Amino acid sequence: MExxxxxxxxxxxxxxxxxxxxxxxxxDGGKLMSPQEYADYKRRVLPQRERNRLFVSxxxxxxxxxxxxxxxxxxxxxxxxxxxxxDLEEIPKERPIHLPCRVHGCxxxxxxxxxxxxxxxxxxxxxxxxxxxxxxxxxxxKKCAVCKGFQSSFSCGCGxxxxxxxxxxxxxxxxxxxxxxxxxxxxxxAMGGLTGFSSLAEGYLRLDASGVGVPGDDLLNAPxxxxxxxxxxxxxxxxxxxxPHNSSRSTADAGANNSLTQGIANLKLREEEDMxxxxxxxxxxxxxxxQQARTGASGRAPYQAKTQSRxxxxxxxxxxxxxxxxxxxxxxxxxxxxxxxxxxxxxTHPGQETPAPALTGAAPSGVEAVCCCCCRMSASCPx
Ligand SMILES: [Zn+2]
Ligand SMILES: [Zn+2]
Ligand SMILES: [Zn+2]
Ligand SMILES: [Zn+2]
Ligand SMILES: [Zn+2]
Numbered sequence: 001m002e003x004x005x006x007x008x009x010x011x012x013x014x015x016x017x018x019x020x021x022x023x024x025x026x027x028d029g030g031k032l033m034s035p036q037e038y039a040d041y042k043r044r045v046l047p048q049r050e051r052n053r054l055f056v057s058x059x060x061x062x063x064x065x066x067x068x069x070x071x072x073x074x075x076x077x078x079x080x081x082x083x084x085x086x087d088l089e090e091i092p093k094e095r096p097i098h099l100p101c102r103v104h105g106c107x108x109x110x111x112x113x114x115x116x117x118x119x120x121x122x123x124x125x126x127x128x129x130x131x132x133x134x135x136x137x138x139x140x141x142k143k144c145a146v147c148k149g150f151q152s153s154f155s156c157g158c159g160x161x162x163x164x165x166x167x168x169x170x171x172x173x174x175x176x177x178x179x180x181x182x183x184x185x186x187x188x189x190a191m192g193g194l195t196g197f198s199s200l201a202e203g204y205l206r207l208d209a210s211g212v213g214v215p216g217d218d219l220l221n222a223p224x225x226x227x228x229x230x231x232x233x234x235x236x237x238x239x240x241x242x243x244p245h246n247s248s249r250s251t252a253d254a255g256a257n258n259s260l261t262q263g264i265a266n267l268k269l270r271e272e273e274d275m276x277x278x279x280x281x282x283x284x285x286x287x288x289x290x291q292q293a294r295t296g297a298s299g300r301a302p303y304q305a306k307t308q309s310r311x312x313x314x315x316x317x318x319x320x321x322x323x324x325x326x327x328x329x330x331x332x333x334x335x336x337x338x339x340x341x342x343x344x345x346x347x348t349h350p351g352q353e354t355p356a357p358a359l360t361g362a363a364p365s366g367v368e369a370v371c372c373c374c375c376r377m378s379a380s381c382p383x
Pocket of ligand 1: 075077078079101102103106107108135
């Protein structure tokens with residue numbers, strides 16, 4: 001980003017101009033006053049402004065200032081508050097106090113705040129937006145004949161519709177009587193209802209009815225009831241657990257901050273205890289597994305011994321002597337082979353018994369004797 005530099009004199013001039021604009025506002029008609037005129041203006045207007053400042057707000061049926069009007073806040077006539085008459089030499093006796101628009105040709109009789117839906121102008125029941133209606137009562141539509149006057153169903157953040165709100169233009173005394181903030185006396189024009197930074201937020205966002213500022217500990221630490229927000233109700237248990245268990249610590253002088261810090265510290269301690277418990281259980285499980293592994297290696301479990309013997313192709317007998325598994329081609333000698341052959345021939349060729357050949361050699365015990373030809377395992381087998 002390309003910046004630009006100003007020397008000290010120019011920067012001072014800019015500051016003075018900004019100060020001038022804040023004080024004079026639209027009163028110079030767009031033509032810069034001479035230093036003499038500016039001095040006269042300040043001498044004449046500032047005491048009067050301090051004495052007769054008008055506080056302008058848009059209030060809901062509950063008395064909350066849903067919108068505090070500032071110099072740039074637009075009116076129904078689309079002109080800003082600073083373009084309306086905001087300084088009065090004398091406060092009129094009749095109420096409400098009217099603040100007419102000073103823009104040439106505008107027929108706005110008194111400032112009227114109209115909320116916006118995001119960046120969009122809200123719409124009337126005739127479907128046309130607010131800025132397409134006449135700026136004077138009864139605010140009928142310029143685009144259609146069915147409109148009997150601007151009427152909107154748009155709801156303010158406070159939950160009430162636009163039509164349930166009213167413009168409040170009041171003096172300092174009246175505002176103090178209503179229990180609303182008046183802030184410091186400022187020399188600037190068209191400050192309306194602005195009395196601090198919180199005034200820039202809408203009423204329901206300021207967390208209080210008036211915009212006085214941050215609510216006190218009494219409100220923030222109040223017990224959560226059925227009337228509170230669902231989020232608060234859902235976490236009421238968490239909030240309670242954050243508070244220290246020792247009630248003697250939560251004395252008034254300890255303060256809300258100390259309570260919260262202590263609560264978080266307690267929560268941290270519980271987490272550490274949980275981790276230690278989990279680690280202890282893990283170590284116990286590992287130890288048990290090692291013990292089981294050692295016991296298994298010493299030949300304890302019968303099922304393990306059985307599995308091992310099966311792996312070797314033998315079954316354990318009650319006498320402890322291994323015998324061949326059923327179906328396995330394991331022979332003790334040639335006579336076993338011959339007995340098997342005779343049993344097969346008896347089944348397939350009944351009545352054709354073959355006499356046993358004269359076996360010349362003896363197979364070594366335990367050797368698997370498998371032959372691919374019909375030699376009957378004779379000594380002359382070519383394989
Ligand atoms: Zn206007
Ligand atoms: Zn207006
Ligand atoms: Zn309309
Ligand atoms: Zn219309
Ligand atoms: Zn409201």
